[in-house]
Amino acid sequence: MQCEVVAVGTELLLGSNLDTNSAWIAERLAESGIDSHFHTSVGDNHERIVAVLRLALSRSDAVIVTGGLGPTQDDITRAAIAEVMGVAMFRDDEQVQRITNVFAARKRVMSANNLLQADRPVGSTVIAQSQGTAPGLMCPVGDKTIYAVPGVPSEMKEMITGVIVPDLVRRSGVTAVIRTRTLRTWGVAESTVAEMIAPRIDALDVSGAATISFLAKGIEGIHVRVSAKASSVMEADEIIAGEEQALREILGDLVFGVDDETMESAVASLLVRNSYTFGVAESLTGGLISQRLTANAGASAWFRGGIVSYSSDVKHLVLRVPDGPVVSEVAARAMAVNARTVLASDVGLSVTGVAGPDTQDGQPVGTVFVGIALPDGSSDVVQLHLHGDRQRIREHTCINALNELRKRLAL
Amino acid sequence: MQCEVVAVGTELLLGSNLDTNSAWIAERLAESGIDSHFHTSVGDNHERIVAVLRLALSRSDAVIVTGGLGPTQDDITRAAIAEVMGVAMFRDDEQVQRITNVFAARKRVMSANNLLQADRPVGSTVIAQSQGTAPGLMCPVGDKTIYAVPGVPSEMKEMITGVIVPDLVRRSGVTAVIRTRTLRTWGVAESTVAEMIAPRIDALDVSGAATISFLAKGIEGIHVRVSAKASSVMEADEIIAGEEQALREILGDLVFGVDDETMESAVASLLVRNSYTFGVAESLTGGLISQRLTANAGASAWFRGGIVSYSSDVKHLVLRVPDGPVVSEVAARAMAVNARTVLASDVGLSVTGVAGPDTQDGQPVGTVFVGIALPDGSSDVVQLHLHGDRQRIREHTCINALNELRKRLAL
Numbered sequence: 001m002q003c004e005v006v007a008v009g010t011e012l013l014l015g016s017n018l019d020t021n022s023a024w025i026a027e028r029l030a031e032s033g034i035d036s037h038f039h040t041s042v043g044d045n046h047e048r049i050v051a052v053l054r055l056a057l058s059r060s061d062a063v064i065v066t067g068g069l070g071p072t073q074d075d076i077t078r079a080a081i082a083e084v085m086g087v088a089m090f091r092d093d094e095q096v097q098r099i100t101n102v103f104a105a106r107k108r109v110m111s112a113n114n115l116l117q118a119d120r121p122v123g124s125t126v127i128a129q130s131q132g133t134a135p136g137l138m139c140p141v142g143d144k145t146i147y148a149v150p151g152v153p154s155e156m157k158e159m160i161t162g163v164i165v166p167d168l169v170r171r172s173g174v175t176a177v178i179r180t181r182t183l184r185t186w187g188v189a190e191s192t193v194a195e196m197i198a199p200r201i202d203a204l205d206v207s208g209a210a211t212i213s214f215l216a217k218g219i220e221g222i223h224v225r226v227s228a229k230a231s232s233v234m235e236a237d238e239i240i241a242g243e244e245q246a247l248r249e250i251l252g253d254l255v256f257g258v259d260d261e262t263m264e265s266a267v268a269s270l271l272v273r274n275s276y277t278f279g280v281a282e283s284l285t286g287g288l289i290s291q292r293l294t295a296n297a298g299a300s301a302w303f304r305g306g307i308v309s310y311s312s313d314v315k316h317l318v319l320r321v322p323d324g325p326v327v328s329e330v331a332a333r334a335m336a337v338n339a340r341t342v343l344a345s346d347v348g349l350s351v352t353g354v355a356g357p358d359t360q361d362g363q364p365v366g367t368v369f370v371g372i373a374l375p376d377g378s379s380d381v382v383q384l385h386l387h388g389d390r391q392r393i394r395e396h397t398c399i400n401a402l403n404e405l406r407k408r409l410a411l
Numbered sequence: 412m413q414c415e416v417v418a419v420g421t422e423l424l425l426g427s428n429l430d431t432n433s434a435w436i437a438e439r440l441a442e443s444g445i446d447s448h449f450h451t452s453v454g455d456n457h458e459r460i461v462a463v464l465r466l467a468l469s470r471s472d473a474v475i476v477t478g479g480l481g482p483t484q485d486d487i488t489r490a491a492i493a494e495v496m497g498v499a500m501f502r503d504d505e506q507v508q509r510i511t512n513v514f515a516a517r518k519r520v521m522s523a524n525n526l527l528q529a530d531r532p533v534g535s536t537v538i539a540q541s542q543g544t545a546p547g548l549m550c551p552v553g554d555k556t557i558y559a560v561p562g563v564p565s566e567m568k569e570m571i572t573g574v575i576v577p578d579l580v581r582r583s584g585v586t587a588v589i590r591t592r593t594l595r596t597w598g599v600a601e602s603t604v605a606e607m608i609a610p611r612i613d614a615l616d617v618s619g620a621a622t623i624s625f626l627a628k629g630i631e632g633i634h635v636r637v638s639a640k641a642s643s644v645m646e647a648d649e650i651i652a653g654e655e656q657a658l659r660e661i662l663g664d665l666v667f668g669v670d671d672e673t674m675e676s677a678v679a680s681l682l683v684r685n686s687y688t689f690g691v692a693e694s695l696t697g698g699l700i701s702q703r704l705t706a707n708a709g710a711s712a713w714f715r716g717g718i719v720s721y722s723s724d725v726k727h728l729v730l731r732v733p734d735g736p737v738v739s740e741v742a743a744r745a746m747a748v749n750a751r752t753v754l755a756s757d758v759g760l761s762v763t764g765v766a767g768p769d770t771q772d773g774q775p776v777g778t779v780f781v782g783i784a785l786p787d788g789s790s791d792v793v794q795l796h797l798h799g800d801r802q803r804i805r806e807h808t809c810i811n812a813l814n815e816l817r818k819r820l821a822l
Contacts, residue, residue: 022426
């Protein structure tokens with residue numbers, strides 16, 4: 001089963017909007033074992049949309065087209081599909097009613113244009129949605145199918161996961177269930193992870209029970225993804241659980257999370273589990289650690305606050321860092337220990353270092369000290385040597401500092 | 412002149428990497444008056460890359476292909492282009508020398524694979540680059556051209572702006588110069604900006620001297636782009652300068668920056684111009700304001716520090732906010748005024764509010780107070796009513812707070 005993705009919208013071709021939908025859809029298809037060999041973006045032009053859809057149908061079994069289902073004159077995906085199907089359009093009374101109801105419920109005036117969204121090709125089937133007004137469409141063309149979904153990400157995602165991927169899986173005739181689990185690691189290079197896991201991969205090549213793949217996701221770490229194909233969910237999950245255990249024995253505390261877990265959520269879970277509150281003192285990261293830790297709801301249960309001691313003065317004044325170089329082990333330790341005191345938290349974390357472009361305190365760009373102060377009064381400092389530009393050094397400081405804290409909280 | 416964009420890489424089709432190159436290239440093409448009707452992503456597969464390039468050449472005058480120029484066995488763009496050109500590959504001694512030198516300069520061992528990057532189709536021309544090892548290529552196919560650039564954004568960008576766009580403009584035979592300037596606005600909706608500017612657009616439709624277009628860029632504001640076409644750079648720049656002045660008279664202080672200027676850089680410039688230092692107290696944004704202001708080098712000249720007073724305790728303890736509700740005008744004012752004192756800065760900014768998902772202090776989600784304390788000892792509080800999810804409320808709080816500060820510093 002091959003399914004390609006077509007994104008419609010002149011704004012994509014002008015570069016003013018980034019197409020994030022295609023990558024998201026591609027990831028869902030890959031997870032379900034459906035190949036996708038081509039992605040195309042095309043503008044709001046009838047002939048070109050028709051040509052792109054015909055080409056896609058000529059080389060793939062199915063096409064998912066996103067965008068161009070709205071109520072304006074630029075939204076011409078429906079008409080282009082009708083031409084490819086060789087059928088007329090009709091106005092679907094049920095959809096007229098639904099769209100009218102949505103506007104009524106929102107107490108908004110509906111312009112006549114909005115009912116254009118109730119027009120669809122004869123022979124198409126509606127894919128319902130719970131949020132917006134534009135219905136998705138399943139449009140058979142011979143033994144192939146064009147699936148049309150809105151460009152609004154939340155509406156698109158609902159239709160892809162709820163209806164389209166299951167339909168593609170069913171049509172692919174694969175009765176097997178594919179389940180995946182991603183172990184997220186931080187701390188070593190992709191090549192090192194690959195070396196460590198090589199024996200498992202060789203074993204799986206023989207048994208065929210599961211497959212392992214790698215993804216280097218930059219600041220999100222190296223992802224190790226296990227996929228298992230089996231005749232039932234339970235069986236596939238059992239295979240994955242066994243493989244996860246084997247991988248965890250090899251990778252140890254390099255694994256910081258599973259699937260959608262981030263480094264922040266891993267740290268948050270450990271703090272909550274221990275009923276610890278948390279405070280942070282940041283220099284070169286300028287608030288990045290605080291910002292990431294508070295991005296998700298629920299942080300108020302444990303996040304007390306942060307001091308962004310960007311200037312040396314603020315380090316001395318607010319955090320009582322002793323006189324002397326501020327890019328140093330001494331300063332990092334004082335910042336972490338005194339963050340605990342100033343913010344009245346159980347755990348203190350600190351970072352001080354040189355993000356660049358200039359050196360500081362005679363230390364080269366990329367020199368970073370991470371300080372950790374724990375509830376038992378103990379403290380620890382780790383020195384990092386990072387490379388890259390200012391942004392990379394800041395981001396890697398953040399993730400490394402959180403990872404050092406995570407490893408100590410997990411003990 | 413039509414030029415389409417092809418991105419090569421299986422990782423794009425798996426959704427594990429987002430293609431940001433195509434949008435960036437598209438924006439450069441659009442700025443230079445070059446149409447781009449199709450973008451395609453294709454995996455690391457020889458036949459499919461060849462097919463995509465042939466199709467692109469059949470419907471456009473030129474193709475820019477990114478990715479697949481690296482040193483691994485997956486990097487097969489060069490060979491695919493040679494097949495499309497109907498020529499053999501040869502090893503370019505000059506590139507061999509260059510690549511060898513790059514490794515020597517970095518004191519890194521070069522594996523033999525790296526010299527694959529010196530192979531190129533007979534008849535191609537090298538596009539030099541200053542950073543990495545893979546040269547770009549200009550490959551004539553009849554009277555059309557395939558331009559190949561690496562997928563590494565910084566290397567790609569250097570070649571596109573330095574060589575490829577100028578070559579496309581020259582080949583398009585357009586002797587006119589196109590210059591653009593973008594005015595970035597914040598504070599009103601796109602439709603309001605459109606209404607305000609409508610008379611200018613009507614006037615330009617008559618004179619034809621310049622064109623105005625809008626882009627709603629979310630958190631980056633509404634961009635108003637002026638383009639002028641003339642026979643010389645000087646003439647085009649004069650037209651733009653005149654139009655910018657007319658637009659600024661209409662838009663007033665809604666304009667916070669020009670071209671690549673961000674809200675942060677606008678605030679930074681005003682602080683530097685006044686020789687003011689700056690400190691911030693953040694609650695619901697959790698460090699976002701600090702982080703954005705320190706993202707660019709040079710912030711140490713004026714950014715003293717920040718207090719992330721996420722918990723109410725920290726507001727009272729560190730910022731001496733008086734007892735009472737912390738989502739309030741009183742709290743916002745105390746936070747801004749005392750941030751000045753605690754951080755010993757000339758200017759103090761504060762935000763306190765409800766990012767959600769839960770209400771706080773009886774205030775609904777989206778209620779935000781922004782406090783501003785100025786060097787003359789005066790202070791001011793602005794109340795915002797934001798909507799959307801937690802992330803949107805945090806981001807809009809940040810940009811609105813900076814905008815309020817900007818307006819006061821610009822007086």
